[in-house]
Amino acid sequence: xxxxxxxxxxxxxxxxxxxxxxxxxxxxxxxxxxxxxxxxxxxxxxxxxxxxxxxxxxxxxxxxxxxxxxxxxxxxxxxxxxxxxxxxxxxxxxxxxxxxxx
Numbered sequence: 001x002x003x004x005x006x007x008x009x010x011x012x013x014x015x016x017x018x019x020x021x022x023x024x025x026x027x028x029x030x031x032x033x034x035x036x037x038x039x040x041x042x043x044x045x046x047x048x049x050x051x052x053x054x055x056x057x058x059x060x061x062x063x064x065x066x067x068x069x070x071x072x073x074x075x076x077x078x079x080x081x082x083x084x085x086x087x088x089x090x091x092x093x094x095x096x097x098x099x100x101x102x
Contacts, residue, residue: 006034029055077096
């Protein structure tokens, strides 16, 4: 199915597209830049704008970063969670699954 949506349409109207992404499909640099421009409009904690973006196009570098992320995520995700009964428990499974998917 082909949808005729711009990056703007997708990023501003879809709550979560993470599990529908095609990680093997190349993305034009102009689309990445458009997505970053839209991301700059998102609110930040304390209105601090402390984010930084790095665009990596080299496949070997992407793989190296993915390996580092995966190894560290395995360590982090194996750490003890919140105490039983914490109000955030109901969402943590989804958050953890989403991060593991990436």
